[in-house]
Amino acid sequence: MKKVCLVLGAGRGIGATVAEKFALEGMHSHLCRRTDEAALQESIEHIQKQGGSASGELLNAIEDGAIENLVDSVEKNVGPVEVLIHNLGAQSGMKLLDQTSLKEFEWAWKIANLSLFRAAKVLCPLMSARGSGTVIATSATAAMRGNKNQHSHASAMAGKKILCQTLNDEFSGQGIHVAHVVIDGAVDAPDTLGKMLGDDRFTELRETRGKGDGLVLPSKVAEAYYYLYSQHRSTWTHELDLRSYSDTPWWNHPNASMAMAPKN
Amino acid sequence: MKKVCLVLGAGRGIGATVAEKFALEGMHSHLCRRTDEAALQESIEHIQKQGGSASGELLNAIEDGAIENLVDSVEKNVGPVEVLIHNLGAQSGMKLLDQTSLKEFEWAWKIANLSLFRAAKVLCPLMSARGSGTVIATSATAAMRGNKNQHSHASAMAGKKILCQTLNDEFSGQGIHVAHVVIDGAVDAPDTLGKMLGDDRFTELRETRGKGDGLVLPSKVAEAYYYLYSQHRSTWTHELDLRSYSDTPWWNHPNASMAMAPKN
Amino acid sequence: MKKVCLVLGAGRGIGATVAEKFALEGMHSHLCRRTDEAALQESIEHIQKQGGSASGELLNAIEDGAIENLVDSVEKNVGPVEVLIHNLGAQSGMKLLDQTSLKEFEWAWKIANLSLFRAAKVLCPLMSARGSGTVIATSATAAMRGNKNQHSHASAMAGKKILCQTLNDEFSGQGIHVAHVVIDGAVDAPDTLGKMLGDDRFTELRETRGKGDGLVLPSKVAEAYYYLYSQHRSTWTHELDLRSYSDTPWWNHPNASMAMAPKN
């Protein structure tokens, strides 16, 4: 039985591409996404055609028991989960407080934060017993500061970030590598950015910025994740930031509202 | 009608003491705590005996609609809420992941994070229409980094911290001052620290450290909150850290596990 | 002999205004600035006319021995230094690396960083022996992140920030309160911002933003500094951020270069 790379949030951006990378490096990847059976099968077959080993299923990660049952079933039927890719974010566009419902605030917390807690609760004891495991959490600028008009997304991602720190604190000494990856820029991903912008604007953005490497490429994110997995335990990274050379890090954006006067 | 300082989490530590300070400075304080009617009345009477104006009620802040109904009723019957003191934390002691239930993880989020979101949704439009308002959120070291064995507390407080940032981003320009106060040390508070440690250890800690000002004194926290409220809007503080002179800031704790070798 | 508030960098913005505040609260302020004897005398007389106690001198703070001699002379002839206001920054405008000389890089370090180290070396032992003292360092956005085109300023201010942390670590337990104040916005100061922008643009900026409280007002900064000085030692603040309600905190600036796509 091959070791398993379990991907939660295996859309055709970072998720499926990371699954592909780990499979082509010799693991078995198990892909989960909420909807679109056709896209899921396409991603699995894309891996298999290249000689990789993969399986998957549709999964609503915020349903009670869904993650617990998934891990149980994968461990029994597919193989031991060596790597968890938690690629579930809570991006839902720009909204004023007034436009952000209680339901959306709860959904964001469930999808980005609680689902990682649930997965950790079932996986960490197994990984700890085996003496090794890797948990990589895809994160975002919003985890680092309260992005404008992202009350629900930012709050949930910040909770996710700090949960990565408490998990790391408890489990690194037991051989579990927890890494928090801040994707600090727009990703060339049809299932997320594409849907947010609509086809035309996404295509335009890709043409104008993507060709200049201005969008974060999922295949290169996958290399970063595989590097994190490969790190020797004497030299682990907890937090990795990734952005395009042509973009500005979140901490360094200039003050648009003070164009006349320099920041102090 | 006096302007109202509404205190969520008015225990006999920071909460009731802040209510007292604002009342003695001329506002009306409305105190809410989940249990202990006797302690609540004691706090209210303590303010009134000094000539301050105060009222209050028991409130379960995580119950659906509780905060919305409270704000509605206070605005109608008590006065306009000029200041919100969100003093609800999610501290529940030291627990391994295994000991942290889903229920506790959800409770922590509801009490520390969702309740602020709910309060902001009803209060910010009112404050914005009046052109002024102050929201002060009591926070903790755990909001800044993932405190050891505090999976639920840390994750919830981190979400609260970033929510303060998104609220500040949307509402500071509308005259609402949102401040996040990091209490980075043990507080001389019988209702929280006292209950965590038990009577004997709390008394011992007070004797040994408190007399040397080693515990954060609620009356001095109250002065800090009142200073934040008093700041002129040309010069607002978003984040304030408070600790005893005899304590070490969270970012500077030495590496106990590396006693032999200095940190790099 | 009155206790002394020693101000390094007593220009007619934050420096002289803080000196005025501490003097009017009952201390003696000693003002030091590098040039402009007339402006210095004007600041001193402005304090004296209001009944405050003040003196001062021109001082080149980066000259070898200047700070040591100053402290020696003030302690002998003026009174014990209870408060040090280190208001020396290294702002020199926007410059590409190519335009930033070795000389400027060294100057920035000397004025913003080394001068605080020198002052601390002579003052901390005196304050420690007396069991109390306050050191307030005026700082800037550039200390928190590497401001665009401010290689020399940012590097020097970051060093200043961390020096405040090591000083706090060694001396807070000895009763010395070290505070680092991040002025995160343009200050209504003729001697710094005024000179950078030139008279016309400064006047225009004041008219358009200042009247809407869009510039940080030195008199309100002075109140913040006095509040820090007044804090009880059970509840000290190490870092305070200050900005106008109408400005955006540095960590929350939007990504101007990615107008089409939201930050992740």
Added chain:
Amino acid sequence: MKKVCLVLGAGRGIGATVAEKFALEGMHSHLCRRTDEAALQESIEHIQKQGGSASGELLNAIEDGAIENLVDSVEKNVGPVEVLIHNLGAQSGMKLLDQTSLKEFEWAWKIANLSLFRAAKVLCPLMSARGSGTVIATSATAAMRGNKNQHSHASAMAGKKILCQTLNDEFSGQGIHVAHVVIDGAVDAPDTLGKMLGDDRFTELRETRGKGDGLVLPSKVAEAYYYLYSQHRSTWTHELDLRSYSDTPWWNHPNASMAMAPKN
């Protein structure tokens, strides 16, 4: 002519090991260290014996003109500098303020901060003209917070950190990748840690911790540096943290002075 990896601070820990890695991957490494010609030759020959290409020289990096002359000579006689490894730190042990001389404070700034500025001033224009280049700065916990009793080291490293940010801001769009690597733990390095601890304690530490991977292994740091160099420009990392699985990140150290009471 091979592309050159220029290593400033090529001691027998991280520096020489990184030089070895880049040479064995096909570049030419040029090693510079301040003293010990024998150790330098040993490091060079160690690379050559494995088939790598290497050269080197003794260099006092804080001498006026030393870095400028070095770059000039390497570019002329060895090859184009594609990668700069700035491995110069300012660690000088634990010292109270009183024990930290002005000379040491200046030395720390010159070695850790100014030398990077000097190197960047001569190298960035060359790299920019060629459209590519990588600058990797070895950094330390002390750059992130003011390490206890490290006034000079911490202040200098913080300046180095922020200089990396301003360099990144100006040059990433020109194809120069600037990365700041925080080594957050003791390194298994005879030339630095070994000298600090003395032979006996260093051997003891290696035996007790090193075998359990408790010391950061230079060969694994070298892999991290090579990974950073290899990153595609759509997905660059600016800051990487590295520590042993058995160590605690700096932000998560427990409060030794508050053993009785949990952090808030």
